[in-house]
Amino acid sequence: MRRSLILFLKVAAVVTIAVWLANRPGQVEFVWQGQVFETSIGVLVLLVGLLMAGAAFGYRFWRGMVRAPGTIGRARLGSRREGGYRALTNGMVAVAAGDPTAARRYAKKADALLDEPPLTMLLSAQAAQLSGDETAAGRYFEAMLEREETEFLGLRGLLNQALKQDDRVKALSFVDLARKLRPNTPWVLATAFELEVRQRKWREAQASLAAAVKAGAIEAGEGRRHKAAILIERSREAEAAGDMPTALELAHKATSLLPGFAPAINREAALLARADRLKQAARLIEKAWEQAPHLTLAQAYLDLAPREGGALERVKWIEKLHRLKPEAAEVLAVLGEAALAAQLWGAARTHLTRAEQVSPSRRIYRLLAELEAKEHEDMVAARNWLAKAEEAPDDPAWLCDRCGTAHPVWTALCRHCGAFDVLTWRTPTAAAHLPAPDARALAVIDRSSEGPR
Structure with a gap:
């Protein structure tokens, strides 16, 4: 709309000038080298216009000739860059598709067409990793450390290599360098925390944890x-x-x-x-x-019982906890075991039977077997309880959520896979191996079967 308006105004101006000249006819006379030239005003204006148009055309032609080498160079450079970026894109696609041969080919082509080492080095490193040449990939990542704009990417590549090689010391050194460059990057903070806890650097891990939570990484x-x-x-x-x-x-x-x-x-x-x-x-x-x-x-509470009172005092002590939660299976089992050790057969049977009703487990059945063996020397009843123990749910334990390893006590790191804060108190799954019958209960049964001495 704006261009149409401007064109209309130009045409109107020309028409106005033409009408004005037509209404005011006249002659123009000028002498050049003894020659007298006469013409009308209209013709003079037309000649002047043509002269100006020719001068403008000549100037544009001259400027185009002067700029032609640069224009041609820029066009060629643009074509090279377009081809380089196309090769770079194809190389990234090849990496994503898992085609190392195509990735290397496009990486070389992009490197030849583009004067941008940061982009081509990253593609070359990824292509090398895809083909299994970690040494070459490491050289590319190390070369990236020499440029400020690619140093962070190079550190991440070297860090990933160290993690693959399970070299946590080297990995932590790369994380420390990356943290200096970008201290608030979430993945850097989370990785630093993970590596520090694996190496039991608890004080440093606590500081990294606070930073990771603040950054939203955890x-x-x-x-x-x-x-x-x-x-x-x-x-x-x-x-x-x-x-x-x-x-x-x-x-x-x-x-x-x-x-x-x-x-x-x-x-x-x-x-x-x-x-x-x-x-x-x-x-x-x-x-x-x-x-x-x-x-x-409950077990920790029982350990606090006064030693001088013997087994009977331990029963009285754990009864304090029992009164707080009478139906808790955990305290019923501990109380029943304490009563069994004190030879309070009736109390032991009452608490263990109730524990078996609330939450049956192998531990409860083994204690009941021991009770039968010690109180009545009833080997048949004892073995029946042990048979039930083999079919009962396994006893709860501190199990690793990653590898399933059982731990006798809670620790921050799994002793098998090294994962951090993954132990939970739960009953093992059916796939877990079933332990052998309680050696202590079997020993009691065997001794009892020999008769009194």
């Missing part, structure tokens, strides 16, 4: 549990170093962070007991027990 709830796990391990390190006050402080922080987390509660209670603060340790477990009963809490 969810806040997950971060709290991870922090509690780290605090427990730091507490163990402090205890091993003989720094009991620090060990207790770190354990208390873990308990405060996750009030219902049994490993943290057991940790703090054990340290309080070592400091002869038995009442405080008992109150800590009792408070946690009321919120979430756990077998390890």
Whole structure:
């Protein structure tokens, strides 16, 4: 619309000038080298216009000739760049498709057509990795470190290579360099945290965890549990170093962070007991027990019982926990076992039978077998209980969610696969191997079958 308006105005101006000249006719006379030239105003204006048009055309022609080499060069460069980017795109597609031969071919073509090493080096490194030549890929990644714009990409490539080779020390050194370049990059923080916990660098891991949670690389709830796990391990390190006050402080922080987390509660209670603060340790477990009963809490509570009272005192002690949660299968089992050790046969049978009704498990059936053997020397009944144990659900344990390995106590790292904070208290699946019958129960049965001595 705008162009049409401008064209209309130009035409109108020309017509206006032509009409104006036509209404005012006249002659023009000029002398050049003795010659007299006469013409009308209209012809003069036409000649002047033609002269100006010719000059403009000549100027444009001259400018085009001067600029022709540069224009041709730019056109050729544009064609090369277009071909280079096309080769680069095809190379990326070949990498995604898993075609190392095509990827290398397009990488060489892109390198020849494009004067942009950052892009072509990355493609060449990926093509080398795809073909299994990690050495060549490493050379490309190292070359990328020499350029500021590709240094971060080079570090990530070298980091991935180190992780594939399970060289965690080298991987952590690359992560540290990447963190200096881009300290708030989520994947850098998450990777640094993972490597630090695998190497048991708990203090550094705690700092990396805080940064990762802040950057959104780790969810806040997950971060709290991870922090509690780290605090427990730091507490163990402090205890091993003989720094009991620090060990207790770190354990208390873990308990405060996750009030219902049994490993943290057991940790703090054990340290309080070592400091002869038995009442405080008992109150800590009792408070946690009321919120979430756990077998390890009951066992830890029993360990706090006074030693001088013997087996009977241990029964009285664990009965305190039983009164808080009378129907909790965890305390019924521990109480039944304690009563069995004290030879309180009736109490043992009552608690173990109730535990078997609430939550049957192999442990309960084995204890019932031991009870039959010790109280009545009834070998048939004992073996019947052991037969039930073989078919009963397995006993809960700390199992790794990654590899399924069972652990006798909770630890932050799986002792088999090394994964961090993946142990959960649960019953093994049916696919898990079934342990042999309880050796202690069988020994009792065998001794009882020999008759009294």
